[in-house]
Amino acid sequence: MLSSFLLTGLLAIQATAIQFNVSVGRNGLTFEPNEIRAARDDIIEFRFWPRNHSVVAGRFNEACVPAPSGAGFYSGFLPTPADTINPQVFRIRINNSDPIVFYCSQNNGQHCKNGMFGIINPTMGGASTLAGYRQLALQAGNATSPSGGPFGGQFAANPNTVPPAPAATTVTVTASGSAATPTETDGDESSTSGTSTGSAASSTPSGGAVALGAGGSPFAGLVVAGAAALLFV
Ligand SMILES: [Cu+2]
Structure with missing residues (x-):
């Protein structure tokens, strides 16, 4: 009886969810x-700045690896051009007081290994702390992204207004959009010169050089794909 009254009272007190x-x-x-103390029903809102980041719920016993299948959350990658802030935010709701670790799975620059992670409700010691996770991350290789698209959270419009506002000049945006295409053309050109310069020249003695030379166009394709992947990174 009394405990149920107390419980009701506590629930009433905690009814106000906080957004971080x-x-x-x-x-x-x-x-x-990168350290948050959140209660049940609190909201964590991730706001993405330039480059191409993601946020993935991880696991404490293995750094830069997603939580077991079906658990946690994943925002996908949100490429964000320089001098802008992404128009979308990714929100997750906290279900309990268990520690949650999250990281960025961008491997161009190995963001996770290099410290891009955080913890919700860290413990006072042990593995579920920033220090503990950092130790594991330093030994990690590339981070893993969950397969498939985002899950475990919701996208919403970013309420934050962007410092510079390039959106006002629609014509310029179109121009810069088409300017992105020549970047890929550059990739083609550099791959052509790259074939004659680097790998082919240095590896001429080996049989592999022939395959590389013959595969000139597939190699160029790789570079183009690479250039596309590196966009905004
Ligand atoms: Cu990142």
Whole structure:
């Protein structure tokens, strides 16, 4: 009886959910804040800054690896051009007080290994702490992204207004959009010169050089694909 009254009272007190805003990549390879103490029903809102970041729920016993299948959350990658902030935010709701670790799975620059992770409800010691996870991350290789698209959270419009506003000049945006295409053309050109310069020249003695030379066009294709993947990174 009494305990149920107390419980009701506690629930009433905790009914006010808090929202925590986390800046993703605003100052280098960082989540800010990277330690959050949140209660059930609180919201964590991830706001994405330039480059191409993601946020993935991880596991404490293995750094830069997603939580077991079906658990946690994943935002997917949100490429964000320089001098802008992504128009979308990714929100997750906290279900309990268990520690949650999250990281960025961008491997161009190995963001996770280089410190781009954070913890919700860290423990006072042991593995579920920033220090513990950092130790594991330093030994990690590339991070893993969950297969498939985003899950475990919701996208919403970013309420934050962007410092510079390039959106006002629609014509310029179109121009810069078409300017992105020549970048891929550059990739073609550099791959052609790359074939004659680097790999072919240095590896001429080996049989592999022939395959590489013959596969000139597939190689160029690789470079183009690479250039596309590196966009905004
Ligand atoms: Cu990142």
